[in-house]
Structures are given as structure tokens and as C-alpha cells.
Amino acid sequence: MRTESDKIELSERELREIAGYAADCARRTLAIFEQSLPADSRPRDAVDAAHAFAEGGRRTAALRQGAWAAYRAAREAVSPAAVDAARAASHAAAAAYLHPRASAHQVKHILGAAAHASRAEELASGADPRVTSGTLEWARRHAPPAVGAVLGRLPAAPPGGGRVGELIRALDAVLRA
Structure with missing residues (x-):
């Protein structure tokens, strides 16, 4: 049984x-946020920074600052859906800082962007369950092998976290299967 202090292998390619x-x-979900605050580029900048890292860019302080900026943008968003869209962007940039520890909290770093994006789409649709299931299915189909491989080295997603926590646990379960 893994403990919170156990180290896991985590390659740069996986990150x-x-x-x-x-x-x-x-x-x-960027459009959901941008409908709320069209002149605020912080979530888009965070997503672009995460993509740049994914494509071989350096993991710099600017990437971490982008994550925090998108998080602050969430606090200024007008609608609950826009809040979750900005939080998804924040989690995307923060995913580059996943720690090589066998901690259930790390599952949130891996799946936080997907769960918040799913929640944003759910809220924007008026809680249409077809939208939620479609979003989760999209997230499952588009997960690269590294997502399942790293999740397999971690404890299951932790309890709590409200609706986003439920979505994280649902994704965690299906991606481990």
C-alpha cells in the first residue's frame, strides 16, 4: 500500500x-469564460503556456504565474460556469508542476483541468446530464497514455471537493480501468 510520502517515477515526457x-x-471552455470577461486573457494565457510546455517549452516561473493569474480571474468571473472555466485553465498550467509523490492530492493536479472544464460545460448547459456525460467521455477518449500510467502509481482520488470532486473521482475511476 502506497503512503503519502512514497516517491513515484515521473518522467518529463509524462509531465x-x-x-x-x-x-x-x-x-x-475558454469561450465560456470569455463570454463573461471578454477582455481578460489570463485563462487563455495559462492554457497557451501549458501547451507551450507540453510541446517542449521550459517549465518557468511564468508558467506558475499564469496558473495563479487564471485562478485570480476565476474570482472575478460573473457566472459559475465562467469560474470553473478559469479554474480549468489554472489547473492546466499547474499540471506542469505535478510532484513525484504518491499522494491522492496529485490526482487533482492531473484531472483538475478536465473536471473543472466538465463542470463549466455542465453549468453552461443548465445541468444537462448528456452534456456532462459527453464531456467526461471526451476527456476519457483524449487522455494520453501517460495520464492512466501516472494515475496507476497514485492512490485513488480523495473524497470531498463537491461536484468537481465527484467529477475527478469519476474520471479517475474510468481512466484507471
Whole structure:
């Protein structure tokens, strides 16, 4: 049984694949945020930074700053859907900073962008369950091998976290299967 202090193997290639996946998930919901605050580029900048890292760019302080900027943008968003879209962007940029520890918290770093994007689409649709299941299916189909491989080295997603936590646990379960 893994403990929170156990180290896991985590290659740069895996980090890049996970960050690219997170960026792809978040990119799906940028328009939801931009409808709320069209002049605010912080979430888009965070997603672009995550994509740049995924494509071979350096992991710099600017990437971490982009994650925090998108997080701050979430606090200024008008609609709940826009809040989750900005949080998805924040998680995308932060995915590059996944730690090589066998911690259930790391599952949130891997799947946070996908879960927040799913929640944003769910809210924007008026909670249409077909949208939610379609978004989760998209996230499952587009997950690169590194996502499942790294999840397999971690404890299961932790309890709690409200609706986003439920979505993380649902994705975690299906991606481990």
C-alpha cells in the first residue's frame, strides 16, 4: 500500500503529456469564460503556456504565474460556469508542476483541468446530464497514455471537493480501468 510520502517515477515526457491533456481539456471552455470577461486573457494565457510546455517549452516561473493569474480571474468571473472555466485553465498550467509523490492530492493536479472544464460545460448547459456525460467521455477518449500510467502509481482520488470532486473521482475511476 502506497503512503503519502512514497516517491513515484515521473518522467518529463509524462509531465508534458499530462500538461498537454490538461490544456486541451481547459481550452474547450475558454469561450465560456470569455463570454463573461471578454477582455481578460489570463485563462487563455495559462492554457497557451501549458501547451507551450507540453510541446517542449521550459517549465518557468511564468508558467506558475499564469496558473495563479487564471485562478485570480476565476474570482472575478460573473457566472459559475465562467469560474470553473478559469479554474480549468489554472489547473492546466499547474499540471506542469505535478510532484513525484504518491499522494491522492496529485490526482487533482492531473484531472483538475478536465473536471473543472466538465463542470463549466455542465453549468453552461443548465445541468444537462448528456452534456456532462459527453464531456467526461471526451476527456476519457483524449487522455494520453501517460495520464492512466501516472494515475496507476497514485492512490485513488480523495473524497470531498463537491461536484468537481465527484467529477475527478469519476474520471479517475474510468481512466484507471
